[in-house]
Every structure is written in C-alpha cells, then in structure tokens.
Amino acid sequence: MxxxxxxxxxxxxxxxxxxxxxxxxxxxxxxxxxxxxxxxxxxxxxxxxxxxxxxxxxxxxxxxxxxxxxxxxxxxxxxxxxxxxxxxxxxxxxxxxxxxxxxxxxxxxxxxxxxxxxxxxxxxxxxxxxxxxxxxxxPTIGTMNLLRKSAYMYGGGPAPFTYSPGWKMFFSTTSPHHAHALQLATRTEPTTHGTLCTFGTPDTYPDILDQW
Structure with a gap:
C-alpha cells in the first residue's frame, strides 16, 4: 500500500x-x-x-x-x-x-x-x-491515508471536514467535526488537545467515512 x-x-x-x-x-x-x-x-x-x-x-x-x-x-x-x-x-x-x-x-x-x-x-x-x-x-487536523482509496470518496469531491479522509485521523477538540469523528471511529485515543481516531482498517475506512 x-x-x-x-x-x-x-x-x-x-x-x-x-x-x-x-x-x-x-x-x-x-x-x-x-x-x-x-x-x-x-x-x-x-x-x-x-x-x-x-x-x-x-x-x-x-x-x-x-x-x-x-x-x-x-x-x-x-x-x-x-x-x-x-x-x-x-x-x-x-x-x-x-x-x-x-x-x-x-x-x-x-x-x-x-x-x-x-x-x-x-x-x-x-x-x-x-x-x-x-x-x-x-495540529488542528491530520491524516494517514491511501491516496488511491481516498481520491474516490465523496464522489471525488472534498470531504465534509475539508481534509483528506484516512484510516488514522486526528481532530483537535476545537474542530467542529471532533464530536462526529468520535461517533464514527472504531477506536479512539485522547491526546492533550484532541483525539486520534482509527476508522476501521486500511480496507474499510472509506466505507466508514462515507457515512459522514
């Protein structure tokens, strides 16, 4: 990958x-x-x-x-x-x-x-x-993603959170998308100013984030 x-x-x-x-x-x-x-x-x-x-x-x-x-x-x-x-x-x-x-x-x-x-x-x-x-x-936001998967999400348009959707993502607590990210995440890890979120697996994260 x-x-x-x-x-x-x-x-x-x-x-x-x-x-x-x-x-x-x-x-x-x-x-x-x-x-x-x-x-x-x-x-x-x-x-x-x-x-x-x-x-x-x-x-x-x-x-x-x-x-x-x-x-x-x-x-x-x-x-x-x-x-x-x-x-x-x-x-x-x-x-x-x-x-x-x-x-x-x-x-x-x-x-x-x-x-x-x-x-x-x-x-x-x-x-x-x-x-x-x-x-x-x-950061305010961060991602670890597969370009070949993420490029085809949301009909090829921008993600709702205006960043590349990924398997691992970070959202700061000041982000308006923080709460929704936690709802969709399959695993979360709090940090000092936000949350590191995992969305399924490298193969399934597009399906999870497409529900945004």
Missing part, C-alpha cells in the same frame, strides 16, 4: 521557528523505524540525493527560506528533504505555508515504498507516527 501522512498546524511568528518545528518532528520520528531514521536533502538527481549525507537543521532552514524568496506570494511550498535508507524507496516531505488559510502550515510525508511497507506490517507503528506527530506539531 502507498501511505500518505499529513498534518495542518498553525505557523509561528518566524519562518526559522517553523523550520525548527519541522526539524524537531523529523528527529522525533527517527527512532520509530529504520524507514524514518535517515533524512537527506532532496535533489534534482536521485543518485545525488541518495549519496548525500544527512540533512542538517541549518540546511533544512535555508532551503525553506530559499523557497520563500523564490515567490512574491505569501503562499509557497517546498520539498526540502526525504527520508529512507533503501535506494529509490524513500518518502519525500512537502511543507506548505499559508495554505489553505493565512497562518497555516502543512507538513506531509508522501508515500514511499520503505515507509509504507513498515506501516503495512505494524499498526503500532502507524499509531506511533501519528501520536508523535500530534505531540510535536500540535
């Missing part, structure tokens, strides 16, 4: 502080599985990317700052790093700023073979990735 993990949170006052939070998230995920243990800078060449040494916080920060300077708009995205130890099987990050609303920051891991296989093999790992990300990023 091809897993995609994403979170929406609020930005800090400085881009450097946003970068530090992304770095902290990367470091917190690293001990969970070998698939998340080695973060390197992206490159226009796969060979060069996989030959690169681990990315540093300074390099990550500079890449994010450079992405901002390349646009005249307040909205921008970048993919400064990827993670994985097996050549060609890594997962790339995607970081967005001021999307969909000013002050928002999106942090995503696009599906890679190594990480997806590790998640397939262990629901405990899936929960740990979500739990760790929730703790570090303090």
């Amino acid at each position: 091809d897993w995609y993990i994403s979170f929406r949170t609020r930005r800090t006052d400085k881009l450097e502080d946003d970068a530090h939070r992304v770095w902290t998230w990367m470091q917190a995920l690293a001990p969970l599985t070998p698939a998340l243990s080695l973060w390197r800078p992206t490159s226009d060449s796969r060979k060069k990317a996989y030959a690169s040494p681990p990315i540093t916080e300074a390099e990550l920060t500079q890449r994010i700052l450079d992405a901002e300077t390349r646009t005249e708009l307040p909205i921008f995205t970048c993919s400064p790093t990827f993670v994985g130890t097996i050549d060609g099987q890594g997962s790339k990050t995607l970081i967005s700023f001021n999307l969909p609303e000013p002050g928002d920051m999106g942090v995503s891991l696009e599906g890679g073979v190594q990480l997806s296989a590790a998640i397939d093999a262990s629901e405990d790992l899936a929960d740990a990735i979500m739990r760790t990300s929730i703790t570090v990023l303090a």
Whole structure:
C-alpha cells in the first residue's frame, strides 16, 4: 500500500521557528523505524540525493527560506528533504505555508515504498507516527491515508471536514467535526488537545467515512 501522512498546524511568528518545528518532528520520528531514521536533502538527481549525507537543521532552514524568496506570494511550498535508507524507496516531505488559510502550515510525508511497507506490517507503528506527530506539531487536523482509496470518496469531491479522509485521523477538540469523528471511529485515543481516531482498517475506512 502507498501511505500518505499529513498534518495542518498553525505557523509561528518566524519562518526559522517553523523550520525548527519541522526539524524537531523529523528527529522525533527517527527512532520509530529504520524507514524514518535517515533524512537527506532532496535533489534534482536521485543518485545525488541518495549519496548525500544527512540533512542538517541549518540546511533544512535555508532551503525553506530559499523557497520563500523564490515567490512574491505569501503562499509557497517546498520539498526540502526525504527520508529512507533503501535506494529509490524513500518518502519525500512537502511543507506548505499559508495554505489553505493565512497562518497555516502543512507538513506531509508522501508515500514511499520503505515507509509504507513498515506501516503495512505494524499498526503500532502507524499509531506511533501519528501520536508523535500530534505531540510535536500540535495540529488542528491530520491524516494517514491511501491516496488511491481516498481520491474516490465523496464522489471525488472534498470531504465534509475539508481534509483528506484516512484510516488514522486526528481532530483537535476545537474542530467542529471532533464530536462526529468520535461517533464514527472504531477506536479512539485522547491526546492533550484532541483525539486520534482509527476508522476501521486500511480496507474499510472509506466505507466508514462515507457515512459522514
């Protein structure tokens, strides 16, 4: 399966502080599985990317700052790093700023073979990735989903909660969708500012969330 993990949170006052939070998230995920243990800078060449040494916080920060300077708009995205130890099987990050609303920051891991296989093999790992990300990023919403399944839900239109529907989802207590999510969830885990919800299995979550 091809897993995609994403979170929406609020930005800090400085881009450097946003970068530090992304770095902290990367470091917190690293001990969970070998698939998340080695973060390197992206490159226009796969060979060069996989030959690169681990990315540093300074390099990550500079890449994010450079992405901002390349646009005249307040909205921008970048993919400064990827993670994985097996050549060609890594997962790339995607970081967005001021999307969909000013002050928002999106942090995503696009599906890679190594990480997806590790998640397939262990629901405990899936929960740990979500739990760790929730703790570090303090998101308003988050998801772990299969793109090929989620794309065909709700008639191909946006989900009622305006985020990608997933097997594992986080809703903050301030979300207007929090209570309904708890009603549909097959398993819940309270956090400091919301709830981590599991909706069935990787095969059945579309059927459950289609009832929203």
